Amino acid sequence: MVKDMLPAGNVEVIEAKDGVEGLDLIHKEHPNLIMLDFLLPKKSGWDVYQELQKDPQLCYIPLMLMSGRKEEVTEKLPEPFQFFAFVEKPFEKKQLVGAIKEAMQKAAQKKKAVPAPAGAPPAAAPAAAAAPAAGDRASSAEIQALKKQMAQMQGEINLLKKQLGQVVTLIKQKLK
Template sequence: MASHKILVIDDSRVIRNMVRDMLPKGNFEVLEAKDGVEGLNTIHQERPNLIMLDFLLPRMSGWEVFQQIQAQPDLRAPLVLMSGRKEEVTEKIPEPFEYFEFIEKPFEQRELVDAIKSAMAKFKKWPQPAVAAASTAAAVTNDAAGSAEIEALRQKVDKMQTEIDLLKKQLAQILTFVKQKLK
């Protein structure tokens, strides 16, 4: 049985097969999705250990899938963003890419392996919500009803903070775009 699930979200069967063929045999279960909607559904159902996400997809773009992953910390996994045109990615997400890796298509096996290793390392730096630790402390000091209320409030605060962070990034991207247009 494969120990790791890798989800490849790409509308190109060639790319999905290429990734499958480049990975070491027996170590990975490769899941496939041909568009963003199918990819997001698979993330919800399968909770992959790694996501390889094409930026330009039908039905729901890779950018929209990326935003959903960012907004919902429970969906996060090490992420390799793929595109044939890096500038399309950097228009929406300015470099340096802190929490995910980018690989330009087409790529070689060594580049793929390096990108996966880098994505794993970058994922460890992605801020994780402190809700679980906080709820444990609350349960010890409060009764069950009080801790449930505190947990619900903490989850709301965490969700709001995630949304604020996303808005900050989007504002930075807009500023970068405007500055580029003014040059």
């Protein structure tokens, strides 16, 4: 259904029947956009999302998350959604197109805002910055160390968010 709603043009759609197949295809194809359902068989959209965020080659691909149960998404990923677009099912073509545009914009913002994770290829630097002056070397090394520390802290924050989401889910289940 979603495939039929996409704007006509030079678009190749690769579909997966479950989260495991979807993640495999993402690793093989490196798509320009990922449209991820939160509720999937075999491997949930939440699990796929977490694996994408850990992978320095895949974490910057524009992501549109969709679900018919927004509360399940917000239990694990609190709003506002900073680095991906969300569209609640059912949705119209206009909402889908808007979410795709939003996903592209947020991915571009993420590339600017978040330092590349450890192991990611470095961004292209201008030729003038390739050979810093002697006084700039310490500053450059300090900046790199801080970026590495920030990436590590972001990973820890993501883990804490996951754990907090699990605790909230457990508490909600106990209250029912």
